[in-house]
Amino acid sequence: MSAPQVDRLQFRDPVRARALLDRLRALTADRVDRPVTLMHVCGTHEQAIARFGLRSVLPPGLDLVMGPGCPVCVTSAAEIDAAVDLTRRGVRVATYGDMIRVPGTTLSLADAQAEGGRVELVYGVDQAVELARAEPETPLVFFATGFETTAVTTAAALLAGPPDNFFVYSAHKYVPPAMEVVAAMPDTRVEGFLAAGHAATITGFDLFEPMARAWGKPIVIMGFEPLDILAALVRAVELVISGTPTVENLFPRCVTGPGNGRALGALWQVFELTRGHWRGIADLDAADLDLRPEFARWDARVRFDLPRQLGDGDDTAACPVCPPQQRCGDILVGNARPDDCPLFGRACTPDSPVGASMVSSEGMCRIWFQYGGRPELGP
Amino acid sequence: MSDDRIKMAHGAGGSLMRDLIGDVFVRGGGDDPDVVGPEAMEDGGAVRVGDRWLVTTADAHVVAPAFFPGGDIGRLAVCGTVNDLAMMGATAPLGLTITVVVEEGYGRDDLRRIQASIDAACAEAGTRVLAGDTKVMGKGEVDGVVLSSAGFGFADRLVRDRGMRAGDRVIITGSIGDHGLAVMSARHDLGLGDQLQSDVAPLNTLVARLMEAVGDDLVGLKDATRGGVSAVLHELADKNGAGVVLDDVALPISDAARAAGELLGVDPLVVANEGKAVVIVRPGAVEAALAALRADPLGRDAAAIGEVIADHAGRVIVDTGFGRRLLAEPRGEPLPRIC
Numbered sequence: 222m223s224a225p226q227v228d229r230l231q232f233r234d235p236v237r238a239r240a241l242l243d244r245l246r247a248l249t250a251d252r253v254d255r256p257v258t259l260m261h262v263c264g265t266h267e268q269a270i271a272r273f274g275l276r277s278v279l280p281p282g283l284d285l286v287m288g289p290g291c292p293v294c295v296t297s298a299a300e301i302d303a304a305v306d307l308t309r310r311g312v313r314v315a316t317y318g319d320m321i322r323v324p325g326t327t328l329s330l331a332d333a334q335a336e337g338g339r340v341e342l343v344y345g346v347d348q349a350v351e352l353a354r355a356e357p358e359t360p361l362v363f364f365a366t367g368f369e370t371t372a373v374t375t376a377a378a379l380l381a382g383p384p385d386n387f388f389v390y391s392a393h394k395y396v397p398p399a400m401e402v403v404a405a406m407p408d409t410r411v412e413g414f415l416a417a418g419h420a421a422t423i424t425g426f427d428l429f430e431p432m433a434r435a436w437g438k439p440i441v442i443m444g445f446e447p448l449d450i451l452a453a454l455v456r457a458v459e460l461v462i463s464g465t466p467t468v469e470n471l472f473p474r475c476v477t478g479p480g481n482g483r484a485l486g487a488l489w490q491v492f493e494l495t496r497g498h499w500r501g502i503a504d505l506d507a508a509d510l511d512l513r514p515e516f517a518r519w520d521a522r523v524r525f526d527l528p529r530q531l532g533d534g535d536d537t538a539a540c541p542v543c544p545p546q547q548r549c550g551d552i553l554v555g556n557a558r559p560d561d562c563p564l565f566g567r568a569c570t571p572d573s574p575v576g577a578s579m580v581s582s583e584g585m586c587r588i589w590f591q592y593g594g595r596p597e598l599g600p
Numbered sequence: 601m602s603d604d605r606i607k608m609a610h611g612a613g614g615s616l617m618r619d620l621i622g623d624v625f626v627r628g629g630g631d632d633p634d635v636v637g638p639e640a641m642e643d644g645g646a647v648r649v650g651d652r653w654l655v656t657t658a659d660a661h662v663v664a665p666a667f668f669p670g671g672d673i674g675r676l677a678v679c680g681t682v683n684d685l686a687m688m689g690a691t692a693p694l695g696l697t698i699t700v701v702v703e704e705g706y707g708r709d710d711l712r713r714i715q716a717s718i719d720a721a722c723a724e725a726g727t728r729v730l731a732g733d734t735k736v737m738g739k740g741e742v743d744g745v746v747l748s749s750a751g752f753g754f755a756d757r758l759v760r761d762r763g764m765r766a767g768d769r770v771i772i773t774g775s776i777g778d779h780g781l782a783v784m785s786a787r788h789d790l791g792l793g794d795q796l797q798s799d800v801a802p803l804n805t806l807v808a809r810l811m812e813a814v815g816d817d818l819v820g821l822k823d824a825t826r827g828g829v830s831a832v833l834h835e836l837a838d839k840n841g842a843g844v845v846l847d848d849v850a851l852p853i854s855d856a857a858r859a860a861g862e863l864l865g866v867d868p869l870v871v872a873n874e875g876k877a878v879v880i881v882r883p884g885a886v887e888a889a890l891a892a893l894r895a896d897p898l899g900r901d902a903a904a905i906g907e908v909i910a911d912h913a914g915r916v917i918v919d920t921g922f923g924r925r926l927l928a929e930p931r932g933e934p935l936p937r938i939c
Contacts, residue, residue, distance in 0.1 A: 238921075272925065273922045273923065273925075274918065274920040274922050275923050277924045277925065278922065278923040335605045335607055344864070572615075572616060582865060591928040592926050592928070
């Protein structure tokens with residue numbers, strides 16, 4: 222409407238976008254039969270790609286897939302069950318909006334709320350702390366989901382000394398090990414990765430160097446505006462085609478090599494890595510963020526005796542809420558697209574989601590259902 | 601089993617609410633050419649009286665907080681009712697009724713403020729409250745204060761939902777998303793100060809100007825309340841078996857609304873407006889409609905934002921300038937994302 226057009230033009234300039242798209246098309250022209258496959262690992266990236274309609278214009282020689290980049294989607298059903306159970310024990314449970322409708326084994330937190338349980342929707346951990354302060358007699362558990370970006374905020378709240386009736390039920394996850402799992406899959410088609418610019422703002426990009434070398438695949442740090450995305454795609458395709466497995470930072474206005482030292486300090490002061498279950502994928506080593514023992518007084522796992530439950534390796538088939546034909550696991554690791562799943566848009570919709578990926582605004586299925594973005598939308 | 605219980609999402613103006621209304625409240629009807637009943641799912645109902653239509657509407661108002669930047673629940677009740685009448689073509693509301701349900705312990709001063717807002721909004725809209733009712737409920741039985749209102753007025757020509765066809769243009773009477781994002785920002789204390797104000801306003805005068813300027817070329821008119829512009833366009837697309845393409849760059853969205861939407865992870869197109877209408881006109885009437893709207897302070901930022909197409913029936917497509925995508929149809933309450 223007014224002044225900010227200037228800002229938007231910098232990163233949202235359709236003319237520059239077309240030039241980058243032309244370059245992508247030229248680079249991938251002889252790969253139409255066997256598209257260059259790139260994986261991003263971030264729901265916010267998929268959101269941005271879909272929101273700007275980029276999927277409707279990507280060239281056929283490029284296959285851009287989303288990996289395990291939705292923290293809500295990979296939160297284990299057992300942890301949701303435990304949160305539902307807490308509401309039945311008279312505990313207030315505060316969590317992010319995305320989390321409320323994700324089905325556990327039988328119920329979601331929204332169902333628990335309809336049953337009379339006290340479920341609070343918050344936009345950040347600070348709000349949960351305030352809710353706890355306002356009612357000091359009632360225990361409040363913050364069901365903390367999200368990747369390292371979000372975990373830093375949880376860490377900061379704990380370091381600030383929350384009240385005694387505030388507890389954290391950590392379902393926070395750490396992305397790099399999940400990328401490793403995808404890279405190590407023997408049948409993976411993924412030739413290069415696009416790392417999430419906001420997560421890398423915290424972690425820096427130095428930590429990706431050994432991964433790129435070990436996997437022999439380039440990793441490009443990607444921002445979230447349309448031109449950020451297209452420029453990163455062009456660079457990643459160039460690196461794949463030239464066989465250069467290096468790390469390149471295409472989001473330098475936010476991301477540095479070492480990352481945000483203060484945020485990382487808080488993160489590792491409060492959290493430690495542990496083996497955890499990623500819904501639809503597997504149990505992963507050193508991929509969940511647990512509170513360190515020094516923070517046990519605020520740890521809901523300790524206070525309410527909620528042991529960490531692991532699946533048996535890949536549990537998609539064993540998962541009681543997943544019908545056998547459902548392809549959440551394949552979708553979460555980028556081996557299938559949402560419309561490859563027979564339930565997508567039929568039995569599984571945002572109104573009655575079968576898999577978590579259809580619930581969260583970060584979920585691939587939800588984003589595809591919501592935005593389409595398929596070529597048939599073209600003029 | 602849990603599906604039989606009503607959830608908050610059923611009241612959010614999206615497809616879940618429409619399903620609930622169709623399932624429980626609206627059964628049959630629609631046979632009498634002199635009556636527009638609830639089965640038409642329009643902004644109000646109407647009966648033919650002589651050569652005119654008597655239009656009526658009913659509305660309940662539950663907003664937290666009851667006092668928000670740019671308005672309060674009293675102003676909301678009057679404007680919501682006046683606007684529903686105006687959207688049917690009844691731009692000179694004859695009168696309103698207002699019922700106030702108050703929680704035990706509620707402040708008398710707050711009630712006085714609400715009543716003062718009701719009076720002021722009635723004066724703005726050129727109408728009056730003709731009757732009312734007051735009920736007090738026990739502590740905890742109702743959240744603060746709830747208002748329920750009704751209104752009636754005559755329309756010489758009824759504006760219906762079903763006249764839209766391919767080639768028609770979509771106009772919005774002003775900036776998008778201000779009310780919903782102002783309330784959400786206040787509720788979640790985003791600290792945006794007074795940058796984001798509700799747009800709550802009576803639109804009857806604006807609509808009267810528009811109707812005078814474009815006559816029968818006005819083929820669709822809906823205030824974009826719960827569910828926002830998206831819900832309205834999806835409803836129109838669905839009812840008319842047509843598609844809509846929106847031009848993203850043309851959407852009038854204020855910087856403050858854009859910022860709040862990005863912070864909350866909520867698209868301004870799916871949140872409520874209380875002083876904006878979506879207008880569908882025949883292609884030849886776009887300039888006349890825009891000129892009429894822009895001549896009124898409430899239509900100053902009116903913009904042509906899209907076009908009706910024959911393909912993609914029931915869908916709304918956004919042309920972003922980069923590519924195309926579907927516009928989300930709001931289903932339940934918009935939930936904030938986490939990262």
